[in-house]
Amino acid sequence: MSGNIRKMKSELGDVVQYHLPMGDELVDMNALIEKKIKLSFDGQINSIYSGELIKKSYSQGYSYKEMITLAQCDSCIVKPEKCHYHRGTCREPEWGEKHCMIPHYVYLAVSSHVKVGITRHTQIPTRWIDQGASYALPILQVPDRKTSGEIEVEIAKSFSDKTNWRKMLMNEVADEDLEMIRDQIYDDFADLIDDFGLDDLEEEVTHINYPVVEYPTKVKSLGFDKNPVIEGTLMGIKGQYLILDTGCVNMRKHGGYFLNLEY
Incomplete structure:
Protein backbone atom coordinates (compact mmCIF):
# COMPACT_ATOMS: atom_id res chain seq x y z
CA MET A 1 0.00 0.00 0.00
CA TYR A 62 3.13 22.79 3.63
CA SER A 63 5.26 24.45 0.96
CA TYR A 64 7.40 27.44 1.91
CA LYS A 65 5.03 29.80 0.10
CA GLU A 66 2.05 28.36 1.94
CA MET A 67 3.90 28.57 5.24
CA ILE A 68 4.40 32.33 4.87
CA THR A 69 0.97 33.14 3.41
CA LEU A 70 -1.68 30.84 4.93
CA ALA A 71 -3.45 31.80 8.14
CA GLN A 72 -3.20 28.23 9.40
CA CYS A 73 0.60 28.53 9.28
CA ASP A 74 0.85 31.94 10.95
CA SER A 75 2.86 32.31 14.17
CA CYS A 76 -0.34 33.02 16.12
CA ILE A 77 -1.36 29.39 15.64
CA VAL A 78 1.53 28.42 17.93
CA LYS A 79 1.14 31.53 20.09
CA PRO A 80 -2.59 32.33 20.02
CA GLU A 81 -2.21 35.29 22.36
CA LYS A 82 -0.63 37.04 19.35
CA CYS A 83 -3.79 36.69 17.24
CA HIS A 84 -4.17 39.85 15.16
CA TYR A 85 -7.60 39.25 13.64
CA HIS A 86 -9.01 42.22 15.57
CA ARG A 87 -6.48 44.49 13.84
CA GLY A 88 -7.78 43.53 10.43
CA THR A 89 -4.47 41.92 9.48
CA CYS A 90 -5.43 38.23 9.48
CA ARG A 91 -3.94 36.51 6.45
CA GLU A 92 -7.31 34.90 5.66
CA PRO A 93 -10.20 36.52 7.58
CA GLU A 94 -12.73 33.86 6.54
CA TRP A 95 -10.43 31.10 7.79
CA GLY A 96 -9.91 33.03 11.02
CA GLU A 97 -13.66 33.39 11.55
CA LYS A 98 -14.16 29.66 11.07
CA HIS A 99 -11.26 28.41 13.19
CA CYS A 100 -10.27 31.16 15.63
CA MET A 101 -13.36 33.25 16.32
CA ILE A 102 -15.20 30.28 17.81
CA PRO A 103 -15.38 28.80 21.33
CA HIS A 104 -12.14 27.39 22.71
CA TYR A 105 -11.32 25.49 25.87
CA VAL A 106 -8.47 25.98 28.29
CA TYR A 107 -7.61 22.56 29.69
CA LEU A 108 -5.27 20.62 31.93
CA ALA A 109 -3.69 17.44 30.57
CA VAL A 110 -1.11 14.93 31.72
CA SER A 111 1.14 13.35 29.11
CA SER A 112 4.14 13.21 31.44
CA HIS A 113 3.33 15.98 33.93
CA VAL A 114 0.53 18.52 34.30
CA LYS A 115 0.40 21.06 31.50
CA VAL A 116 -2.07 23.72 30.49
CA GLY A 117 -3.27 23.90 26.90
CA ILE A 118 -5.98 25.24 24.63
CA THR A 119 -8.03 23.80 21.81
CA ARG A 120 -11.12 24.49 19.75
CA HIS A 121 -14.26 22.98 21.19
CA THR A 122 -14.51 20.79 18.09
CA GLN A 123 -11.08 19.24 18.79
CA ILE A 124 -11.90 17.58 22.11
CA PRO A 125 -10.68 14.86 22.65
CA THR A 126 -8.64 14.74 19.41
CA ARG A 127 -6.17 17.34 20.65
CA TRP A 128 -5.50 15.37 23.82
CA ILE A 129 -4.99 12.14 21.90
CA ASP A 130 -2.62 13.83 19.43
CA GLN A 131 -0.37 15.00 22.26
CA GLY A 132 -0.44 11.60 23.96
CA ALA A 133 -2.28 12.73 27.09
CA SER A 134 -3.23 9.95 29.51
CA TYR A 135 -5.95 12.07 31.08
CA ALA A 136 -7.30 15.60 30.65
CA LEU A 137 -9.85 18.06 32.00
CA PRO A 138 -11.39 21.22 30.46
CA ILE A 139 -11.34 24.05 32.99
CA LEU A 140 -12.57 27.14 31.11
CA GLN A 141 -14.62 27.85 28.00
CA VAL A 142 -13.81 31.09 26.21
CA PRO A 143 -15.32 32.81 23.14
CA ASP A 144 -12.26 32.83 20.85
CA ARG A 145 -8.69 31.67 20.34
CA LYS A 146 -6.98 34.91 21.37
CA THR A 147 -8.71 34.89 24.76
CA SER A 148 -7.72 31.27 25.35
CA GLY A 149 -4.11 32.12 24.52
CA GLU A 150 -4.01 35.10 26.87
CA ILE A 151 -5.32 32.99 29.73
CA GLU A 152 -2.97 30.10 28.91
CA VAL A 153 0.04 32.44 29.08
CA GLU A 154 -0.88 33.53 32.59
CA ILE A 155 -1.63 30.03 33.91
CA ALA A 156 1.52 28.66 32.25
CA LYS A 157 3.56 30.83 34.63
CA SER A 158 2.56 28.31 37.28
CA PHE A 159 2.00 25.20 35.12
CA SER A 160 4.01 24.21 32.07
CA ASP A 161 2.50 24.42 28.59
CA LYS A 162 4.99 21.91 27.15
CA THR A 163 4.93 18.12 26.85
CA ASN A 164 7.99 15.99 27.57
CA TRP A 165 7.49 13.74 24.56
CA ARG A 166 10.18 11.25 25.56
CA LYS A 167 8.58 10.61 28.96
CA MET A 168 5.19 10.44 27.24
CA LEU A 169 6.45 7.69 24.93
CA MET A 170 7.99 5.77 27.83
CA ASN A 171 4.68 6.12 29.69
CA GLU A 172 6.30 7.94 32.59
CA VAL A 173 3.07 9.65 33.60
CA ALA A 174 2.57 11.57 36.85
CA ASP A 175 -0.44 10.75 39.02
CA GLU A 176 -2.20 14.11 39.51
CA ASP A 177 -5.57 15.20 40.85
CA LEU A 178 -6.71 17.45 38.01
CA GLU A 179 -9.94 18.46 39.72
CA MET A 180 -8.01 19.70 42.75
CA ILE A 181 -5.56 21.57 40.50
CA ARG A 182 -8.48 23.09 38.58
CA ASP A 183 -9.97 24.39 41.83
CA GLN A 184 -6.58 25.77 42.82
CA ILE A 185 -6.42 27.64 39.51
CA TYR A 186 -9.91 29.03 40.07
CA ASP A 187 -8.67 30.43 43.39
CA ASP A 188 -5.25 31.65 42.24
CA PHE A 189 -6.52 33.24 39.03
CA ALA A 190 -9.95 34.39 40.23
CA ASP A 191 -9.34 38.03 39.27
CA LEU A 192 -8.16 37.07 35.78
CA ILE A 193 -11.15 34.79 35.22
CA ASP A 194 -13.53 37.51 36.46
CA ASP A 195 -11.91 40.09 34.17
CA PHE A 196 -12.75 37.89 31.18
CA GLY A 197 -16.26 37.24 32.53
CA LEU A 198 -15.84 33.46 32.52
CA ASP A 199 -17.66 30.80 34.50
CA ASP A 200 -16.16 27.80 36.28
CA LEU A 201 -16.67 24.43 34.60
CA GLU A 202 -17.69 21.18 36.26
CA GLU A 203 -16.45 18.75 33.61
CA GLU A 204 -15.23 15.22 34.34
CA VAL A 205 -11.72 13.96 33.74
CA THR A 206 -11.32 12.05 30.48
CA HIS A 207 -9.01 9.02 30.68
CA ILE A 208 -7.33 7.82 27.49
CA ASN A 209 -5.93 4.34 26.90
CA TYR A 210 -3.57 3.78 23.98
CA PRO A 211 -3.02 0.59 21.96
Missing part, protein backbone atom coordinates in the same frame (compact mmCIF):
# COMPACT_ATOMS: atom_id res chain seq x y z
CA SER A 2 1.34 3.45 -0.84
CA GLY A 3 0.36 7.11 -0.97
CA ASN A 4 0.83 10.53 0.60
CA ILE A 5 0.16 10.41 4.31
CA ARG A 6 -1.48 12.83 6.73
CA LYS A 7 -1.61 12.76 10.50
CA MET A 8 -3.35 9.71 11.90
CA LYS A 9 -7.08 9.91 12.55
CA SER A 10 -8.09 8.82 16.02
CA GLU A 11 -11.26 7.81 17.79
CA LEU A 12 -11.68 7.61 21.56
CA GLY A 13 -12.92 4.29 22.90
CA ASP A 14 -11.89 1.76 25.51
CA VAL A 15 -8.65 1.92 23.54
CA VAL A 16 -7.89 4.67 21.00
CA GLN A 17 -8.50 3.52 17.44
CA TYR A 18 -6.02 4.81 14.86
CA HIS A 19 -6.26 5.02 11.07
CA LEU A 20 -3.49 6.36 8.85
CA PRO A 21 -4.64 8.31 5.76
CA MET A 22 -2.48 7.00 2.93
CA GLY A 23 -3.50 8.28 -0.46
CA ASP A 24 -7.22 7.56 -0.76
CA GLU A 25 -7.11 4.77 1.81
CA LEU A 26 -7.42 4.63 5.59
CA VAL A 27 -5.09 2.04 7.07
CA ASP A 28 -6.27 0.37 10.29
CA MET A 29 -3.10 0.78 12.33
CA ASN A 30 -4.42 -1.01 15.44
CA ALA A 31 -4.65 -4.18 13.35
CA LEU A 32 -0.90 -3.99 12.66
CA ILE A 33 0.21 -3.94 16.29
CA GLU A 34 2.64 -6.79 17.09
CA LYS A 35 3.23 -7.25 13.35
CA LYS A 36 6.37 -6.43 11.40
CA ILE A 37 5.93 -3.41 9.17
CA LYS A 38 8.15 -1.59 6.70
CA LEU A 39 7.70 2.05 5.68
CA SER A 40 9.71 3.33 2.71
CA PHE A 41 10.18 6.92 1.49
CA ASP A 42 11.54 7.61 -1.99
CA GLY A 43 11.86 11.39 -1.63
CA GLN A 44 8.48 12.52 -2.92
CA ILE A 45 6.64 15.11 -0.82
CA ASN A 46 3.36 16.76 -1.78
CA SER A 47 1.82 19.71 0.04
CA ILE A 48 -1.07 18.63 2.28
CA TYR A 49 -2.81 21.89 1.27
CA SER A 50 -2.39 22.10 -2.51
CA GLY A 51 -1.01 18.70 -3.45
CA GLU A 52 1.87 20.31 -5.35
CA LEU A 53 5.23 18.56 -5.40
CA ILE A 54 7.63 20.23 -2.94
CA LYS A 55 11.30 19.72 -2.12
CA LYS A 56 10.92 20.39 1.59
CA SER A 57 8.03 20.33 4.03
CA TYR A 58 7.28 23.25 6.35
CA SER A 59 4.88 23.36 9.31
CA GLN A 60 4.21 19.61 9.02
CA GLY A 61 3.28 19.40 5.36
CA VAL A 212 0.46 -0.22 23.27
CA VAL A 213 1.69 -3.70 24.19
CA GLU A 214 5.16 -2.55 25.28
CA TYR A 215 6.59 0.91 25.95
CA PRO A 216 10.24 1.65 25.18
CA THR A 217 12.68 2.03 28.08
CA LYS A 218 14.72 4.42 25.94
CA VAL A 219 13.36 6.51 23.09
CA LYS A 220 15.12 6.46 19.72
CA SER A 221 13.62 8.99 17.32
CA LEU A 222 13.34 7.96 13.67
CA GLY A 223 12.50 10.15 10.67
CA PHE A 224 12.26 9.51 6.95
CA ASP A 225 14.69 12.27 5.90
CA LYS A 226 17.57 10.43 7.58
CA ASN A 227 16.04 6.95 7.52
CA PRO A 228 14.20 6.48 4.19
CA VAL A 229 13.41 2.88 5.18
CA ILE A 230 12.00 2.31 8.66
CA GLU A 231 11.01 -1.17 9.71
CA GLY A 232 10.39 -3.20 12.82
CA THR A 233 7.63 -4.71 14.93
CA LEU A 234 4.87 -2.23 15.76
CA MET A 235 4.60 -2.34 19.56
CA GLY A 236 1.99 0.39 19.88
CA ILE A 237 0.73 3.85 19.02
CA LYS A 238 0.57 6.88 21.27
CA GLY A 239 -0.08 10.48 20.34
CA GLN A 240 0.95 10.68 16.70
CA TYR A 241 3.86 8.29 17.19
CA LEU A 242 4.31 4.76 15.95
CA ILE A 243 6.26 2.85 18.59
CA LEU A 244 8.43 0.21 16.91
CA ASP A 245 10.92 -2.11 18.56
CA THR A 246 13.52 -0.22 16.50
CA GLY A 247 12.46 3.34 17.41
CA CYS A 248 9.61 5.85 17.38
CA VAL A 249 8.25 7.76 14.37
CA ASN A 250 6.25 10.99 14.56
CA MET A 251 3.82 10.48 11.69
CA ARG A 252 2.32 13.95 11.90
CA LYS A 253 5.74 15.47 11.27
CA HIS A 254 5.78 13.70 7.90
CA GLY A 255 2.47 14.95 6.53
CA GLY A 256 2.58 14.92 2.71
CA TYR A 257 5.37 12.35 2.46
CA PHE A 258 4.71 9.63 -0.10
CA LEU A 259 5.28 6.35 1.70
CA ASN A 260 5.06 2.68 0.84
CA LEU A 261 3.76 0.39 3.59
CA GLU A 262 4.48 -3.34 3.70
CA TYR A 263 3.31 -5.77 6.38
Whole structure:
Protein backbone atom coordinates (compact mmCIF):
# COMPACT_ATOMS: atom_id res chain seq x y z
CA MET A 1 0.00 0.00 0.00
CA SER A 2 1.34 3.45 -0.84
CA GLY A 3 0.36 7.11 -0.97
CA ASN A 4 0.83 10.53 0.60
CA ILE A 5 0.16 10.41 4.31
CA ARG A 6 -1.48 12.83 6.73
CA LYS A 7 -1.61 12.76 10.50
CA MET A 8 -3.35 9.71 11.90
CA LYS A 9 -7.08 9.91 12.55
CA SER A 10 -8.09 8.82 16.02
CA GLU A 11 -11.26 7.81 17.79
CA LEU A 12 -11.68 7.61 21.56
CA GLY A 13 -12.92 4.29 22.90
CA ASP A 14 -11.89 1.76 25.51
CA VAL A 15 -8.65 1.92 23.54
CA VAL A 16 -7.89 4.67 21.00
CA GLN A 17 -8.50 3.52 17.44
CA TYR A 18 -6.02 4.81 14.86
CA HIS A 19 -6.26 5.02 11.07
CA LEU A 20 -3.49 6.36 8.85
CA PRO A 21 -4.64 8.31 5.76
CA MET A 22 -2.48 7.00 2.93
CA GLY A 23 -3.50 8.28 -0.46
CA ASP A 24 -7.22 7.56 -0.76
CA GLU A 25 -7.11 4.77 1.81
CA LEU A 26 -7.42 4.63 5.59
CA VAL A 27 -5.09 2.04 7.07
CA ASP A 28 -6.27 0.37 10.29
CA MET A 29 -3.10 0.78 12.33
CA ASN A 30 -4.42 -1.01 15.44
CA ALA A 31 -4.65 -4.18 13.35
CA LEU A 32 -0.90 -3.99 12.66
CA ILE A 33 0.21 -3.94 16.29
CA GLU A 34 2.64 -6.79 17.09
CA LYS A 35 3.23 -7.25 13.35
CA LYS A 36 6.37 -6.43 11.40
CA ILE A 37 5.93 -3.41 9.17
CA LYS A 38 8.15 -1.59 6.70
CA LEU A 39 7.70 2.05 5.68
CA SER A 40 9.71 3.33 2.71
CA PHE A 41 10.18 6.92 1.49
CA ASP A 42 11.54 7.61 -1.99
CA GLY A 43 11.86 11.39 -1.63
CA GLN A 44 8.48 12.52 -2.92
CA ILE A 45 6.64 15.11 -0.82
CA ASN A 46 3.36 16.76 -1.78
CA SER A 47 1.82 19.71 0.04
CA ILE A 48 -1.07 18.63 2.28
CA TYR A 49 -2.81 21.89 1.27
CA SER A 50 -2.39 22.10 -2.51
CA GLY A 51 -1.01 18.70 -3.45
CA GLU A 52 1.87 20.31 -5.35
CA LEU A 53 5.23 18.56 -5.40
CA ILE A 54 7.63 20.23 -2.94
CA LYS A 55 11.30 19.72 -2.12
CA LYS A 56 10.92 20.39 1.59
CA SER A 57 8.03 20.33 4.03
CA TYR A 58 7.28 23.25 6.35
CA SER A 59 4.88 23.36 9.31
CA GLN A 60 4.21 19.61 9.02
CA GLY A 61 3.28 19.40 5.36
CA TYR A 62 3.13 22.79 3.63
CA SER A 63 5.26 24.45 0.96
CA TYR A 64 7.40 27.44 1.91
CA LYS A 65 5.03 29.80 0.10
CA GLU A 66 2.05 28.36 1.94
CA MET A 67 3.90 28.57 5.24
CA ILE A 68 4.40 32.33 4.87
CA THR A 69 0.97 33.14 3.41
CA LEU A 70 -1.68 30.84 4.93
CA ALA A 71 -3.45 31.80 8.14
CA GLN A 72 -3.20 28.23 9.40
CA CYS A 73 0.60 28.53 9.28
CA ASP A 74 0.85 31.94 10.95
CA SER A 75 2.86 32.31 14.17
CA CYS A 76 -0.34 33.02 16.12
CA ILE A 77 -1.36 29.39 15.64
CA VAL A 78 1.53 28.42 17.93
CA LYS A 79 1.14 31.53 20.09
CA PRO A 80 -2.59 32.33 20.02
CA GLU A 81 -2.21 35.29 22.36
CA LYS A 82 -0.63 37.04 19.35
CA CYS A 83 -3.79 36.69 17.24
CA HIS A 84 -4.17 39.85 15.16
CA TYR A 85 -7.60 39.25 13.64
CA HIS A 86 -9.01 42.22 15.57
CA ARG A 87 -6.48 44.49 13.84
CA GLY A 88 -7.78 43.53 10.43
CA THR A 89 -4.47 41.92 9.48
CA CYS A 90 -5.43 38.23 9.48
CA ARG A 91 -3.94 36.51 6.45
CA GLU A 92 -7.31 34.90 5.66
CA PRO A 93 -10.20 36.52 7.58
CA GLU A 94 -12.73 33.86 6.54
CA TRP A 95 -10.43 31.10 7.79
CA GLY A 96 -9.91 33.03 11.02
CA GLU A 97 -13.66 33.39 11.55
CA LYS A 98 -14.16 29.66 11.07
CA HIS A 99 -11.26 28.41 13.19
CA CYS A 100 -10.27 31.16 15.63
CA MET A 101 -13.36 33.25 16.32
CA ILE A 102 -15.20 30.28 17.81
CA PRO A 103 -15.38 28.80 21.33
CA HIS A 104 -12.14 27.39 22.71
CA TYR A 105 -11.32 25.49 25.87
CA VAL A 106 -8.47 25.98 28.29
CA TYR A 107 -7.61 22.56 29.69
CA LEU A 108 -5.27 20.62 31.93
CA ALA A 109 -3.69 17.44 30.57
CA VAL A 110 -1.11 14.93 31.72
CA SER A 111 1.14 13.35 29.11
CA SER A 112 4.14 13.21 31.44
CA HIS A 113 3.33 15.98 33.93
CA VAL A 114 0.53 18.52 34.30
CA LYS A 115 0.40 21.06 31.50
CA VAL A 116 -2.07 23.72 30.49
CA GLY A 117 -3.27 23.90 26.90
CA ILE A 118 -5.98 25.24 24.63
CA THR A 119 -8.03 23.80 21.81
CA ARG A 120 -11.12 24.49 19.75
CA HIS A 121 -14.26 22.98 21.19
CA THR A 122 -14.51 20.79 18.09
CA GLN A 123 -11.08 19.24 18.79
CA ILE A 124 -11.90 17.58 22.11
CA PRO A 125 -10.68 14.86 22.65
CA THR A 126 -8.64 14.74 19.41
CA ARG A 127 -6.17 17.34 20.65
CA TRP A 128 -5.50 15.37 23.82
CA ILE A 129 -4.99 12.14 21.90
CA ASP A 130 -2.62 13.83 19.43
CA GLN A 131 -0.37 15.00 22.26
CA GLY A 132 -0.44 11.60 23.96
CA ALA A 133 -2.28 12.73 27.09
CA SER A 134 -3.23 9.95 29.51
CA TYR A 135 -5.95 12.07 31.08
CA ALA A 136 -7.30 15.60 30.65
CA LEU A 137 -9.85 18.06 32.00
CA PRO A 138 -11.39 21.22 30.46
CA ILE A 139 -11.34 24.05 32.99
CA LEU A 140 -12.57 27.14 31.11
CA GLN A 141 -14.62 27.85 28.00
CA VAL A 142 -13.81 31.09 26.21
CA PRO A 143 -15.32 32.81 23.14
CA ASP A 144 -12.26 32.83 20.85
CA ARG A 145 -8.69 31.67 20.34
CA LYS A 146 -6.98 34.91 21.37
CA THR A 147 -8.71 34.89 24.76
CA SER A 148 -7.72 31.27 25.35
CA GLY A 149 -4.11 32.12 24.52
CA GLU A 150 -4.01 35.10 26.87
CA ILE A 151 -5.32 32.99 29.73
CA GLU A 152 -2.97 30.10 28.91
CA VAL A 153 0.04 32.44 29.08
CA GLU A 154 -0.88 33.53 32.59
CA ILE A 155 -1.63 30.03 33.91
CA ALA A 156 1.52 28.66 32.25
CA LYS A 157 3.56 30.83 34.63
CA SER A 158 2.56 28.31 37.28
CA PHE A 159 2.00 25.20 35.12
CA SER A 160 4.01 24.21 32.07
CA ASP A 161 2.50 24.42 28.59
CA LYS A 162 4.99 21.91 27.15
CA THR A 163 4.93 18.12 26.85
CA ASN A 164 7.99 15.99 27.57
CA TRP A 165 7.49 13.74 24.56
CA ARG A 166 10.18 11.25 25.56
CA LYS A 167 8.58 10.61 28.96
CA MET A 168 5.19 10.44 27.24
CA LEU A 169 6.45 7.69 24.93
CA MET A 170 7.99 5.77 27.83
CA ASN A 171 4.68 6.12 29.69
CA GLU A 172 6.30 7.94 32.59
CA VAL A 173 3.07 9.65 33.60
CA ALA A 174 2.57 11.57 36.85
CA ASP A 175 -0.44 10.75 39.02
CA GLU A 176 -2.20 14.11 39.51
CA ASP A 177 -5.57 15.20 40.85
CA LEU A 178 -6.71 17.45 38.01
CA GLU A 179 -9.94 18.46 39.72
CA MET A 180 -8.01 19.70 42.75
CA ILE A 181 -5.56 21.57 40.50
CA ARG A 182 -8.48 23.09 38.58
CA ASP A 183 -9.97 24.39 41.83
CA GLN A 184 -6.58 25.77 42.82
CA ILE A 185 -6.42 27.64 39.51
CA TYR A 186 -9.91 29.03 40.07
CA ASP A 187 -8.67 30.43 43.39
CA ASP A 188 -5.25 31.65 42.24
CA PHE A 189 -6.52 33.24 39.03
CA ALA A 190 -9.95 34.39 40.23
CA ASP A 191 -9.34 38.03 39.27
CA LEU A 192 -8.16 37.07 35.78
CA ILE A 193 -11.15 34.79 35.22
CA ASP A 194 -13.53 37.51 36.46
CA ASP A 195 -11.91 40.09 34.17
CA PHE A 196 -12.75 37.89 31.18
CA GLY A 197 -16.26 37.24 32.53
CA LEU A 198 -15.84 33.46 32.52
CA ASP A 199 -17.66 30.80 34.50
CA ASP A 200 -16.16 27.80 36.28
CA LEU A 201 -16.67 24.43 34.60
CA GLU A 202 -17.69 21.18 36.26
CA GLU A 203 -16.45 18.75 33.61
CA GLU A 204 -15.23 15.22 34.34
CA VAL A 205 -11.72 13.96 33.74
CA THR A 206 -11.32 12.05 30.48
CA HIS A 207 -9.01 9.02 30.68
CA ILE A 208 -7.33 7.82 27.49
CA ASN A 209 -5.93 4.34 26.90
CA TYR A 210 -3.57 3.78 23.98
CA PRO A 211 -3.02 0.59 21.96
CA VAL A 212 0.46 -0.22 23.27
CA VAL A 213 1.69 -3.70 24.19
CA GLU A 214 5.16 -2.55 25.28
CA TYR A 215 6.59 0.91 25.95
CA PRO A 216 10.24 1.65 25.18
CA THR A 217 12.68 2.03 28.08
CA LYS A 218 14.72 4.42 25.94
CA VAL A 219 13.36 6.51 23.09
CA LYS A 220 15.12 6.46 19.72
CA SER A 221 13.62 8.99 17.32
CA LEU A 222 13.34 7.96 13.67
CA GLY A 223 12.50 10.15 10.67
CA PHE A 224 12.26 9.51 6.95
CA ASP A 225 14.69 12.27 5.90
CA LYS A 226 17.57 10.43 7.58
CA ASN A 227 16.04 6.95 7.52
CA PRO A 228 14.20 6.48 4.19
CA VAL A 229 13.41 2.88 5.18
CA ILE A 230 12.00 2.31 8.66
CA GLU A 231 11.01 -1.17 9.71
CA GLY A 232 10.39 -3.20 12.82
CA THR A 233 7.63 -4.71 14.93
CA LEU A 234 4.87 -2.23 15.76
CA MET A 235 4.60 -2.34 19.56
CA GLY A 236 1.99 0.39 19.88
CA ILE A 237 0.73 3.85 19.02
CA LYS A 238 0.57 6.88 21.27
CA GLY A 239 -0.08 10.48 20.34
CA GLN A 240 0.95 10.68 16.70
CA TYR A 241 3.86 8.29 17.19
CA LEU A 242 4.31 4.76 15.95
CA ILE A 243 6.26 2.85 18.59
CA LEU A 244 8.43 0.21 16.91
CA ASP A 245 10.92 -2.11 18.56
CA THR A 246 13.52 -0.22 16.50
CA GLY A 247 12.46 3.34 17.41
CA CYS A 248 9.61 5.85 17.38
CA VAL A 249 8.25 7.76 14.37
CA ASN A 250 6.25 10.99 14.56
CA MET A 251 3.82 10.48 11.69
CA ARG A 252 2.32 13.95 11.90
CA LYS A 253 5.74 15.47 11.27
CA HIS A 254 5.78 13.70 7.90
CA GLY A 255 2.47 14.95 6.53
CA GLY A 256 2.58 14.92 2.71
CA TYR A 257 5.37 12.35 2.46
CA PHE A 258 4.71 9.63 -0.10
CA LEU A 259 5.28 6.35 1.70
CA ASN A 260 5.06 2.68 0.84
CA LEU A 261 3.76 0.39 3.59
CA GLU A 262 4.48 -3.34 3.70
CA TYR A 263 3.31 -5.77 6.38
